[in-house]
Amino acid sequence: MTLDPDKIQGFFPLLQCGFMVKVRIGCSIKTMLCEQFGLNPEYVEDRIQTIFLDGKTVDDIDSAIIKDGSTLALSAAMPGLVGATLRRGGHLALLRSGITHRGGRKSVSRREGMVVLKLFNLVGNELGPTFLKRGIFVRREDLEGLLMSLPGEFWGGCKAATVDGQEVGLDHLLGMTWLDNYDFAMLRVHGDL
């Protein structure tokens, strides 16, 4: 889809639900974020303060290894005692030692795989457009639910839509039942003035 840039945030709810991306697995979180996704290492260090890998809180992004099917959640620094406790490192990490990720012990072969990525709050706002442009795999029901919930003013900012390489009109897109045959869809969204 091609949208007015200010309408891209209409798709941000998908980011917190979790979406899939194709990556090379067997590397560290830091390698994936910086080398595969091209994120600035300073941004990763300073902004992405709260990280979960498969429900475990990550302190060391160099030793936590991405596996096929892993779920990685990224967030900015959080408020509250628990929010501070869940942040990477720091003396409060002790308070949640039972759920801390202990790093990769087994070697994971480096090959192509899929991971589920969740982008929360400020991180979602800032990285969302990049991932949407690159393309994300989303669950059919998540995408369907979102498309049905978007208001008319959103669609006013939608300039073009393509399904499986074929350009379609918005009326056609909203009336389609094409998703019924699939569990997942790949969504690419571009901002264009």
Add this chain to the structure above:
Amino acid sequence: MKILRINMGAEGGPKMSEEPMGEYEGLGGRALTSAIVSKEVPPLCHPLGADNKLVIAPGMLSGTIAAMSGRISVGCKSPLTGGIKEANAGGQPSQVMARLGYAAIVLEGKPKDDTLYKIFINKDGVKVGPDKSLKMLKNYDLIERMKGEHGEKIACISIGPAGEMKMAAASVACTDMELRPTRHAARGGPGAVMGAKGVKVIVLDDAGMKMRDPKDPEKFREANKRWVEGLKKHPVTGEGLPAYGTNILANIINEARAYPTKNFMWGTFEGTQKVSGETQAKTETDRGGSATHGCHRGCTIQCSGIFMDKDGHYLTKQVEYETVWAHGPNCGIDDLDTIAMLDRLDDEYGLDTIEMGATIAVAMEAGVADFGDGEAAIKLLKEVGEGTPLGRILGNGAAVTGKVFGLERVPVVKGQALPAYDPRGIQGIGVTYATSTMGADHTSGYAVATNVLKVGGHVDALKPEGQVELSRNLQIATAAVDATGMCLFIAFAVLDQPDTFQALIDMINAFFGSSLTGDDVTELGKSILKNEREFNTRAGFTAQDDRLPDFFKKETLPEHNLTFLVKDEDLDTLFNW
């Protein structure tokens, strides 16, 4: 500054007296409420009896230009826990009361009948008068009445029907900048004590009064400037909280698999994205409300907001994380409009949202309603407001409700419901829940910079007792912050930015002409906890009260396969310093 005492049980009607601070000189907020309660209230008294006192105290810096200084503390012997209680709230009353020159209002005694009183305070003095017409008014209607009588430049401290019915979950409401009763000193039932004193509302009007003057105005202004800059540049206080409010935590705690779901049965909730801070903020802005709003003048963090209903009409303030959780996932409910309605009803009746959410979840587990049934939750809460027999049970909290329905899984400590973090996932907070003088309380040990304050020294991360030591340090530091009147959300900027912490110390010193150091702050925190701990001991509390409910030690949190592992003997060392 002075202390206003009103004896509600005096012969011939309420009698007022004003006195200098005396032995309480230099104290504010929680330090003052806990000092007065621990010294003047018999620990074994009935919380709703004449011997209990309700102490209302702005913080040390309230009423000044200091940013974020608008918290007000309410202290008493708690009808919910049976121990000492300090609950605090935002809103306007703290600033207004401090500008009127009062460090504390102490309500004493008890009327001989069920007469209900209104207290009006302005620059000319204090008036206390009976007003039967206020009986059983809900908080919003009550404040509208006060606006009609006293104009819109007032601030109010009030109770709703729950307080009048002396329910143990009853809150004390404070009005916000728009004169709405949305800010509550809620935990532990202080509203019931205010109801027992026969006071429906305290109206404060500071017309003609000035900001409090610092001893060194120049240094104070300069320190406040550094203070504000520090708050604004931090990603939590300058970006995250203003954009999403406290409910920014929902997705994170759910991802940590420590998001208590359906009365602490699970650690994740499948509908979290429907009630998350991100979704809430979008809903608010889409409907013409606001996701960025302060609860009092001088707030720079702006973590609140305005929640409109589907038709674009005001329903309630931005519902906070704890409330969204308590009435939402903890009850299996994933609809923001239902949760917002429950929040509005809590504010109307004057109820603690955490206690009521936990109580309804206990009732749901007992089979009174189904988990996830939003309409049933609203109906149950309305029964509380109406004072039906079932409502009276629920309005007395989760512990009473669990007993009535014969339930073992009741998430309370010292009779007070646990907040929104599962202690089996985040064990350190379980230590604070268990040992806090207040009952289970997430704000008792907050993220204040223990490294900056240098309380407790080095903590060994590999030893279980390290969790106890860290919790102790946090509780000490938090007690000190509660004395200043500062919003606890300042903690994040102070945690990460030592220069911002220094700005706070400089501001206090410039205001009082003191030379406070980090060590002094630590000592203040310790003295507050000592007062509170001693009161509880004299009230009959023992080590057995510093425990989490058994089911946290026996049932695993499924997603982490963890029980609460901190040993009792380690918990018993928390107050050893």
